[in-house]
Amino acid sequence: MIKIENLTKIYHASGQKIVALDDVSLTIEKGEIFGIIGLSGAGKSTLIRCINMLEKPTAGSILVDGQEITTLNKHELRLTRQKIGMIFQHFNLLSSRTVFGNIMFPLEIAKVPRKEAIKRTHELLELVGLTDKANVYPSQLSGGQKQRVGIARALANNPKLLLSDEATSALDPQTTRSILQLLRDINKKFDLTILLITHDMNVIKEVCDRVAVIDNSRIIEVDDVLNVFTSPGSPTARSFVNSVFSREVPAELLHRTTAGGDREQTWLVRVAFIGTSAGEPIISSLIRKYDVEANILYGNIDRIKDTPYGNLTLELMGLSNDLQEAIDYLQSRGLEVEVLNND
Amino acid sequence: MIDSWLMERLLVATWETIYMVATSTFFSYLFGLPLGVILVITERGHIMENKVVNRVLGWIINATRSIPFIIFLILIIPITRLLVGTYIGTVASIVPLTLAAIPFVARLVETSLKEIEWGLIEAALSMGANTWTIITKVLLTEAKPSLILGVAITTINLIGYSAMAGIVGGGGLGTLAYYYGYQRYENTIMWATVIVLILVVQGVQFLGEKLAQKASKNRG
Numbered sequence: 010m011i012k013i014e015n016l017t018k019i020y021h022a023s024g025q026k027i028v029a030l031d032d033v034s035l036t037i038e039k040g041e042i043f044g045i046i047g048l049s050g051a052g053k054s055t056l057i058r059c060i061n062m063l064e065k066p067t068a069g070s071i072l073v074d075g076q077e078i079t080t081l082n083k084h085e086l087r088l089t090r091q092k093i094g095m096i097f098q099h100f101n102l103l104s105s106r107t108v109f110g111n112i113m114f115p116l117e118i119a120k121v122p123r124k125e126a127i128k129r130t131h132e133l134l135e136l137v138g139l140t141d142k143a144n145v146y147p148s149q150l151s152g153g154q155k156q157r158v159g160i161a162r163a164l165a166n167n168p169k170l171l172l173s174d175e176a177t178s179a180l181d182p183q184t185t186r187s188i189l190q191l192l193r194d195i196n197k198k199f200d201l202t203i204l205l206i207t208h209d210m211n212v213i214k215e216v217c218d219r220v221a222v223i224d225n226s227r228i229i230e231v232d233d234v235l236n237v238f239t240s241p242g243s244p245t246a247r248s249f250v251n252s253v254f255s256r257e258v259p260a261e262l263l264h265r266t267t268a269g270g271d272r273e274q275t276w277l278v279r280v281a282f283i284g285t286s287a288g289e290p291i292i293s294s295l296i297r298k299y300d301v302e303a304n305i306l307y308g309n310i311d312r313i314k315d316t317p318y319g320n321l322t323l324e325l326m327g328l329s330n331d332l333q334e335a336i337d338y339l340q341s342r343g344l345e346v347e348v349l350n351n352d
Numbered sequence: 353m354i355d356s357w358l359m360e361r362l363l364v365a366t367w368e369t370i371y372m373v374a375t376s377t378f379f380s381y382l383f384g385l386p387l388g389v390i391l392v393i394t395e396r397g398h399i400m401e402n403k404v405v406n407r408v409l410g411w412i413i414n415a416t417r418s419i420p421f422i423i424f425l426i427l428i429i430p431i432t433r434l435l436v437g438t439y440i441g442t443v444a445s446i447v448p449l450t451l452a453a454i455p456f457v458a459r460l461v462e463t464s465l466k467e468i469e470w471g472l473i474e475a476a477l478s479m480g481a482n483t484w485t486i487i488t489k490v491l492l493t494e495a496k497p498s499l500i501l502g503v504a505i506t507t508i509n510l511i512g513y514s515a516m517a518g519i520v521g522g523g524g525l526g527t528l529a530y531y532y533g534y535q536r537y538e539n540t541i542m543w544a545t546v547i548v549l550i551l552v553v554q555g556v557q558f559l560g561e562k563l564a565q566k567a568s569k570n571r572g
Contacts (some may be wrong), residue, residue: 061478090480101475105493114489115479162479172478 010170010202011037011060016069018055029055031226033069037219042196042203044213044234046249047223053206056223057172060204061093062086074169091119094163098175100155102147108158109134109143115165133161137191153184160191164199171195173205177212189215210249214238214313222246235313239281239345254311254320258349262306276332277306280321281345291342292321299335301327322349358541361528366548368442369524372517373510376446380453380506387413387454388461389487399473399483413455421513424452425520445522449513457506464498465491497568504560508553515549525549 018030029052037043047053058064060071062078071078078089102111112133116126134140137157147155156176163171173192177185193216196203207213213220213234220237222230224245230237238254241247258277282291296303304324311318325332339346387409393399394406419427425448432439432447468491476490492499518526525545533542 063474063477087480087482090478093478095475095478097471097475099469099471101469101471103472103490103494105496114476117489118476118479118481118485166479 010039010041010074011035011204012070012072013059014070014072016056016059016071017067018052018059018064019067028226030059030066033223033226033228035221035228035231037202037204039202040196040200041218042192042205042216044217044220045204045206045223046208046210046213046220047206047245048208051223052226053208053223054174057174057204057206060170060172061090061095091115091166092168093170093172094166094168095172095174096156096159096163096176098178100147100152100159100179102155102158102162104147107144107146108139108150111147111158112161112165115162119166121166129165133165136164136195137161151184152180153188156180156184156188157191160188160195164195164201167199169202171201171203173203175207176205178207178209182211185209185212186215192216210253213249214253214311216314218314222249235283235316235318238313238318239283254309258322273326274329274332276325276336277349278323278325278336279347279349280319280323280339281347282319282321282343283345284316291339291344292323295335295338298338299327300331301325301335358544361532361541362544362548365523365525365528365545366552369511369514369526369552372442372445372449372514372522372524373507376449376453376510376514377503377507379446379450380457380510381503383450384454384457385461387458388465389491391458391462392465392491393483393487399477399486409458413458416452416455417459421448421452422516424448425517440521442523445514445517445524449510449517452513453506453510456509457502460502460505461499464495464502467498468494497564500564500567501560504556504564507556507560511549511553511556 013033013035016030016033017028020027020029031052033052033056045053045056055064059066060073060078062081066079069079073089073093076089078086081089103114106114109130113126113130116129121129131140134143137160139154139157139161142150142154147158150158159176171192176192177188180188189212192203192205195201196216203216205212205217217234219232220230220234221228222237222243222245224243229243230241230246232242237246238250241250258279262277292303292305295301302325304326305321306324307320307322309320311320325335327335336346336348391406391409391413394402394409396403396406416424428448428451429439431451432444435447436444438444472490472494473486476486481490514522514524515526515529516522518524518528519530521527525548529542529545532538533545
């Protein structure tokens with residue numbers, strides 16, 4: 010759907026050269042929800058604005074649905090933009106228009122006949138669940154409702170691609186979840202490709218299929234979201250993952266369970282289970298099969314998009330050999346095991 | 353005392369002032385509004401960035417605005433004569449009033465349009481809007497309440513300027529106050545014009561605020 014090659018953007022601000030994007034290459038497949046995560050100033054905002062040429066790249070190529078967009082003339086660019094929806098962190102709704110008028114705006118721009126535009130606007134209102142707010146002005150809406158208007162507006166001309174610029178960053182967690190759910194729904198319903206940028210790993214966890222980590226104007230990691238969560242490849246990615254799942258073990262625990270001696274040992278073990286194995290009684294069979302004792306210190310089950318993802322921190326007590334066998338067993342069942350206090 | 357002669361003079365002069373001010377407000381917006389829009393959209397990073405146009409226009413506007421109106425009035429007499437055939441009277445006053453107000457209006461419009469968040473323009477661009485659509489449906493529409501207040505400010509300014517024009521034979525309340533009130537020491541006339549002027553200015557401001565309020569109703 011999108012093929013970005015060697016994209017570079019350099020700003021010149023008061024005699025200084027600022028590299029906002031440094032040789033970025035990415036491919037985004039049709040129908041996927043692709044997330045770009047980075048800290049503020051990393052370049053993600055510039056990157057998403059290059060896709061619809063709100064920012065003109067300094068060098069490189071961007072193919073959207075097979076069409077090179079960096080070389081389009083003004084007229085062609087306007088037509089292309091009508092087929093790329095965009096939603097914003099601060100919604101950017103016209104305060105002088107009602108909800109209805111705001112959703113109809115892109116249809117006016119695309120010169121859709123009035124009758125048809127009105128019909129389409131009603132459909133969109135229904136899609137985002139705001140039929141009863143049609144004649145209300147944006148100032149009377151909550152943040153979540155404003156973003157729903159933004160989404161309806163972005164979908165007006167049946168785009169193939171939706172760009173989301175920090176669309177949930179100004180919303181509370183609950184509203185964020187409902188907006189993300191709406192994005193997932195429209196992604197499925199219309200086979201719509203969604204490219205979103207965010208600094209919130211929760212957003213990536215909830216909706217994305219794949220994620221790219223951008224740091225210092227460069228893409229440093231691109232992978233399936235599940236892989237990034239279970240084995241982040243870069244320190245930046247790891248710190249984003251930790252912001253969602255606390256992986257730090259309190260120091261006093263580490264101290265208490267320090268392994269040592271030849272006899273009875275205590276190992277602090279973290280077990281991560283993904284997908285189906287979350288449903289199996291692995292720990293109880295572990296205790297039955299091996300001469301170890303297990304003490305559960307911490308556990309949680311979460312979801313990465315549709316896949317259950319569990320995390321368990323255990324104290325395993327026993328002889329070194331038995332402990333090693335127990336861990337091998339866990340690994341043989343497809344679990345990721347990490348001994349935290351063993352060097 | 354206020355006799356019928358004075359009443360009649362006052363009514364005629366008030367009408368002349370209203371006529372001069374209304375006409376010159378209209379013409380100053382006819383030219384000043386587009387200039388204000390051009391000032392905004394040719395700015396760096398805006399939808400029709402053009403350094404040369406922006407600089408030249410800005411310079412001309414500043415130069416015109418730095419000339420005191422009373423001097424400006426005399427300076428452009430040849431132009432006034434060329435356009436209306438004379439430089440005395442109500443109709444002739446419209447020329448300097450309009451020309452002096454155009455750069456003022458351009459700056460006022462510029463200020464109003466700059467209040468609009470760039471995000472709104474960016475959103476319209478992302479939908480594929482052209483420059484004309486952005487000017488008419490985003491910039492001018494969103495800035496409407498502020499633009500209306502600008503019209504009130506311009507009108508009030510022009511009422512003041514029109515009195516100055518009155519001194520050099522422009523007609524209206526200025527002429528009345530100067531020739532009768534000042535030169536003939538008729539205090540009643542002086543005070544009567546002052547009261548009328550106060551009432552007119554208050555009325556314009558009130559109307560402007562009401563209309564701006566109506567335009568911004570329900571907005572956030």
